[in-house]
Amino acid sequence: MAERQPGKSAQGRFRHGIKAPLVFSAVLALVAGVATSIFATGGGSQVLRVDLGLTAAGIAFIVSLVICAMLMMAETPNAEHLSKGSGVNRSSARPDQPAQPAESPEEPEDEEPRYGERLPKQDP
Numbered sequence: 001m002a003e004r005q006p007g008k009s010a011q012g013r014f015r016h017g018i019k020a021p022l023v024f025s026a027v028l029a030l031v032a033g034v035a036t037s038i039f040a041t042g043g044g045s046q047v048l049r050v051d052l053g054l055t056a057a058g059i060a061f062i063v064s065l066v067i068c069a070m071l072m073m074a075e076t077p078n079a080e081h082l083s084k085g086s087g088v089n090r091s092s093a094r095p096d097q098p099a100q101p102a103e104s105p106e107e108p109e110d111e112e113p114r115y116g117e118r119l120p121k122q123d124p
Helices: 019-039 050-074
Strands: none
Touching: 019 050
16 A cells, blocks of 8 residues: 555645635625625615625625635646756656657658648758
8 A cells, every 4th residue: 555644635736724715705705794784774774684795795705715716726836847848859658768859751852741841942
């Protein structure tokens, strides 16, 4: 069985805590709920609109939690080995060996060039 280190996820990614986004979403929901309850009342002599406040708080909580989760997923950094080299002609079969240019067989000159290639007669 493979050895697992405590505190590290199975994929080797940084494990984010869930407490901060929950607290942020709860505070945002509280502010949205209170503001909606007060502003939807329509004056000091009217009854406080708690139903609209709870609806706005629920919507604000869910939307802010989803946005926080999406931002946390998008924040995952790239691996270090991806930033080395140009990335051209890299082979996944031999990641430790440097890339070698592919040998192309001699092409007959009467054959049409592939897309994007010039004919030898066109070169200045």
